Amino acid sequence: MNQRPGNQLFDAYFTARDMRDVFSDQGRVQAMLDFEAALARAEARVGLIPQSAVAPIETACQAGHFDFAALGEAIAIAGNSAIPLVKALGKQIAAKDAEAERYVHLGATSQDVMDSGLVLQLRQALELIDSDLAQLGQTLAAQARRHAATPLAGRTWLQHATPVTLGMKIAGWLGAVTRSRQRLQELKPRLLVLQFGGASGTLAALGDKAMPIAEALAEELQLTLPDQPWHTQRDRLVEFGSVLGLIAGSLGKLGRDISLLMQTEAGEVFEPSAPGKGGSSTMPHKRNPVGAAVLIGAATRVPGLLSTLFSAMPQEHERSLGLWHAEWETLPEICCLVSGSLKQALLVAAGLEVDAERMARNLDLTQGLVLAEAVSIVLAQRVGRDTAHHLLEQCCKRAVAEQRHLRAVLGDEPQVTAELSAAELDHLLDPAHYLGQARTWVERAVAEHSALTA
Numbered sequence: 001m002n003q004r005p006g007n008q009l010f011d012a013y014f015t016a017r018d019m020r021d022v023f024s025d026q027g028r029v030q031a032m033l034d035f036e037a038a039l040a041r042a043e044a045r046v047g048l049i050p051q052s053a054v055a056p057i058e059t060a061c062q063a064g065h066f067d068f069a070a071l072g073e074a075i076a077i078a079g080n081s082a083i084p085l086v087k088a089l090g091k092q093i094a095a096k097d098a099e100a101e102r103y104v105h106l107g108a109t110s111q112d113v114m115d116s117g118l119v120l121q122l123r124q125a126l127e128l129i130d131s132d133l134a135q136l137g138q139t140l141a142a143q144a145r146r147h148a149a150t151p152l153a154g155r156t157w158l159q160h161a162t163p164v165t166l167g168m169k170i171a172g173w174l175g176a177v178t179r180s181r182q183r184l185q186e187l188k189p190r191l192l193v194l195q196f197g198g199a200s201g202t203l204a205a206l207g208d209k210a211m212p213i214a215e216a217l218a219e220e221l222q223l224t225l226p227d228q229p230w231h232t233q234r235d236r237l238v239e240f241g242s243v244l245g246l247i248a249g250s251l252g253k254l255g256r257d258i259s260l261l262m263q264t265e266a267g268e269v270f271e272p273s274a275p276g277k278g279g280s281s282t283m284p285h286k287r288n289p290v291g292a293a294v295l296i297g298a299a300t301r302v303p304g305l306l307s308t309l310f311s312a313m314p315q316e317h318e319r320s321l322g323l324w325h326a327e328w329e330t331l332p333e334i335c336c337l338v339s340g341s342l343k344q345a346l347l348v349a350a351g352l353e354v355d356a357e358r359m360a361r362n363l364d365l366t367q368g369l370v371l372a373e374a375v376s377i378v379l380a381q382r383v384g385r386d387t388a389h390h391l392l393e394q395c396c397k398r399a400v401a402e403q404r405h406l407r408a409v410l411g412d413e414p415q416v417t418a419e420l421s422a423a424e425l426d427h428l429l430d431p432a433h434y435l436g437q438a439r440t441w442v443e444r445a446v447a448e449h450s451a452l453t454a
Helices: 017-022 025-045 051-060 068-078 082-094 110-146 166-191 204-221 235-262 290-311 323-327 330-350 356-363 369-383 385-402 406-411 422-428 438-453
Strands: 151-156 159-165
Touching: 017 025, 017 110, 017 330, 025 051, 025 068, 025 082, 025 110, 025 204, 051 082, 068 082, 082 110, 110 166, 110 235, 110 330, 110 438, 151 356, 159 166, 159 356, 159 369, 159 438, 166 235, 166 438, 235 290, 235 330, 290 323, 290 330, 323 330, 369 385, 369 406, 369 422, 385 406, 406 422
Parallel strands: none
Antiparallel strands: 151 159
């Protein structure tokens, strides 16, 4: 029976497969080998190495040629992944072309290989995340429009407040997604840069060909050449991690809202159902918010990982001891967690099940109290703010004490009926007439999303 090595039980739940592939052993090794092949091409372009050396180096730069288990054991001794990989690469090339082996890794240092390889992986990760964010935005925009006028109870401090609409709530999720996409676009030029400095960042080993090679290497890898090497300046990576943290948090907010709306006592919005989804091992009736759990879980885990990236920023001199090492698995894991959260968010958003009738019933749970503000605002214009507020407060207390609807209590109150007709009271106590700018917020959020997508 063939099994993938490692801990795979939770991967399908918390991580998107395409993102895990990017940061698999295969993905890591291939990215570093892509750097080595590009370095050979760049150095041949400027005449530092013979053109004849390029093909043998490129041919050997295939991750499938390498024993990952052996590399892992060698890393434990070498202290990083580039040293044993370059040694193994050299042996493979030497077996077929001893002359070409002399030019492998010329002028580069281990961190050049690893960091530039990481940037190549992050480019793939960024594309996957942005693609999923765009799709999620499209789905949320459609849902926001669909439910722009669907009233439900607004909740503040977990208590019923005034009416809102489901579309307005979804528009809030959409706005956060749009802003995250904008942040990714803004940071991309800062993130997708070459790391190439040699032993201490001076590229002294390459002499007067250093800058031409650096420029050619950046072009080969389709990366930007930064103002200088960044071996111990990690702000670019931490910035990316921070934006991923914001994405995780925003998706966690979406998941938290969905899970609360799914509670038995609310029962207003549900994740899409599927055979075996969200069940219990003992309770046949259960329908658990399993997608929301991933969103909330990722939002809980990512900040701790992000704190590691921040803690690893004050790196020593020109090459760090331990702090650089702390990044190696941290940023990839953040990418994987966010990818899994996005996949679950896409499933949840696309298949939302909405019970508008339950929303309407829940709006009336307080027997009109959620619309006391609407009456108070109009009444204040006729009898003054303090008088109106006090009067409505007393009517609300009476409605609760007598277990009567606020409309009935107000209808019995002479100070109210002297100012407001029965038709006015009916209008003011209709949730559909107290939604304010809810539809406007939907239209604005959808427009901002559309402008970014165009």
